[in-house]
Amino acid sequence: MTDRHQTDSRQLLGRLREVMAEEATGQTRLDQITQLIACEMNTEVCSIYLFRDSETLELCATEGLKAEAVHQTRMRLGEGLVGRVARTGKAVNTADAPKEHGFRYMPETGEEIYSSFAGFPIQRLGEKLGVLVVQSKTARQYSEEEVYALEVVAMVLAEMTELGVFVGEGAALSARHKNPVAFRGATGQEGTAEGHVWLHEPRVVVTNPIADDPVRETERLREAVDSLRVSVDQMLEGVAGADAEHREVLEAYRMFANSRGWLKRMEEDIAVGLSAEAAVEKEQSIARARMETASDSYLRERLHDLDDLSNRLLRILTGQGKETGAEMPVDPILVARNIGPAELLDYGRLLRGVVLEEGSVGSHAAIVARSLAIPLVIHAERITTEALNGDPIIVDGDAGVVHLRPEDTIVTAFRDKIAMREEAQERYASIRDTPAVTPCGRRIALTMNAGLMADLPSLEGSGAEGVGLFRTELQFLIRNKMPTRTELAALYSRVLDSAGGRRVVFRTLDIGSDKVLSYMKPTDEPNPALGWRAIRVGLDKPGVMRMQLQALIRAAKGRPLTVMFPFVAQYDEYRAALAEVDKAMDRERILGHPLPESLEVGAMLETPSLAFAPTQFFRDVDFLSIGGNDLKQFFFAADRENERVRRRYDTLNVSFLTFLENIVERCRETGTPLSFCGEDAGRPVEAICLAAIGLDALSMRPASIGPVKSLLIRTNLAELREVIHKAREEGHQSVRPAVMEWLKTQG
Incomplete structure (x- = not known):
């Protein structure tokens, strides 16, 4: 860009700031801005469209189009060229607008006499706020210098919108960050x-998008970038022993922080009149827009790195952020x-x-x-x-x-x-120490799920009979390096101490799928929920499994120990895991460490295949716990992370309950203890239905034990079982309506 065009752009922004400094309503400011831009850019039309809601744009000010169209002309996101600019976040610059794809003629505006069209998104860090448009009768494309100047103006308009300068009587916008x-x-x-x-x-709020001293702003930017580079270098020094992937991310940070192109673009933005902060945000907004359209995952990650670095740079420049003492x-x-x-x-x-x-x-x-x-x-x-x-x-x-x-x-x-x-919680507290015995004489064991030492105080307060699931992966997930055997043994020992003799079921490391360790090389899988996870990782990386098993054995210190393997899909996997337990026990015996007083080894039934395992599996396993969350998603082929489908299928679906009953029956035949663990165990209506079909143990979050127990001790499970069977015989897809109707009759 030539010095003359830089000067012209600076003058435009300077006059824009003068308009903003005047006392005026929001609408008056918008009108003055469109007049100013049309005059300075030597074009017949300048219009500003702003979002009324997330899907609707409204013409809020214009110089050149019919005045009566203001606040009357509206269009949907993606409709016409204006809607296209808003939807894509990309500028449109054409000499013949009617021939452009997506053109829509708005007769009430009188725009039919204008051939050329240039539209620019008004957006701030990915947030769509509106569109700035210039038009002229002459069929021409706006020059590179004009386009750049208008992009800068659009960016400044976004900052002004964020600051609320267009709010006021007759304005298009209501106050931002004020309404419900x-x-x-x-x-x-x-x-x-x-x-x-x-x-x-x-949020970093830029209060000075326009500056009149480009030399000083450039100095501020360079000082901030130098400070940023030092902080990134310090981060790299702090992870000298980290794995390659962790260092790769920080090396990408360093690459961007030292990028001459990035710094040069920001300095060019300052040269035309932006402040250092606004220049950073302009480039950050461009990166955000690219992130939304990038199909390459690697590119998206790198753009995310640049976005994060921009945030750090903005905090240095503005002094805003966590370190400000808020x-x-x-x-x-x-x-x-x-x-x-x-x-x-x-x-x-x-x-x-x-x-x-x-x-x-x-x-x-x-x-x-x-x-x-x-x-x-x-x-x-x-x-x-x-x-x-x-x-x-x-x-x-x-x-x-x-x-x-x-x-x-x-x-x-x-x-x-x-x-x-809170009133209900008081009622539940009164039955905390009461066993969950139903009117028909069934006793249901209610245990809690845990994963942190912070969970253990709930064991006493909730009335749980023990810990039906202790998730051991959390101790791996919250660290940036692998915990040691000694650290794990100390933690597991404290868990058993806190349980005070109550049974604790330790589930071995369940990683993979959505639980990825930062210090473990990620695997690129098309469907990680069905991929290399849980016991599959443990059997392929036996060193980690052995280390964890040895830590559990040492933590027991001669006390009873219960271990459960996750995501077992077939009998051979359980036998292989059991062999690792035997090896760990043998090693601890040789080392002279005390062995557990008793040892139970179980499996989580989370895959439908395990329900059809050989009868010998059910005889060999010490206990089974149905992992309801995973089992349900695999049974219905409905990803639990997909909102479109995960709520589509009901736990009380007849097919699913019949499948669970088959598991209950197989365990009854072999005398295998069976429990149900998952979100549904903690939902009172689902819990009583699970108990009615034969499950005698449920594990849930501590807060759910009171509500579940309260309903169990008032429910005749034998009668409820008849209601469930009748609904199935009558061909209902779900037993829920029949169960809810029966519960109403029971008061």
């Missing part, structure tokens, strides 16, 4: 919480795009709830949220762009809904719901 907003996501962990937003990565509210609800298990554990029980834009029901964060007994909503799209630290927020983990800055009626309704839940 509801986000419909998915349930990661049930429960309800009210509190105030605490952003894991606080105080966490007393009732924090964490809001983030995503978060790792170690970071979530750092917050610990301070949090009332968690809301993520990404995440999954089986993610590390979801597992930790369950351990901390805090509600979690995932897939709350765009909440990090809307929420500000301190905003009031309500999380409904039961429905997967988040209310940001909720209205009074919503607050009242949720407080009533929370009060009812």
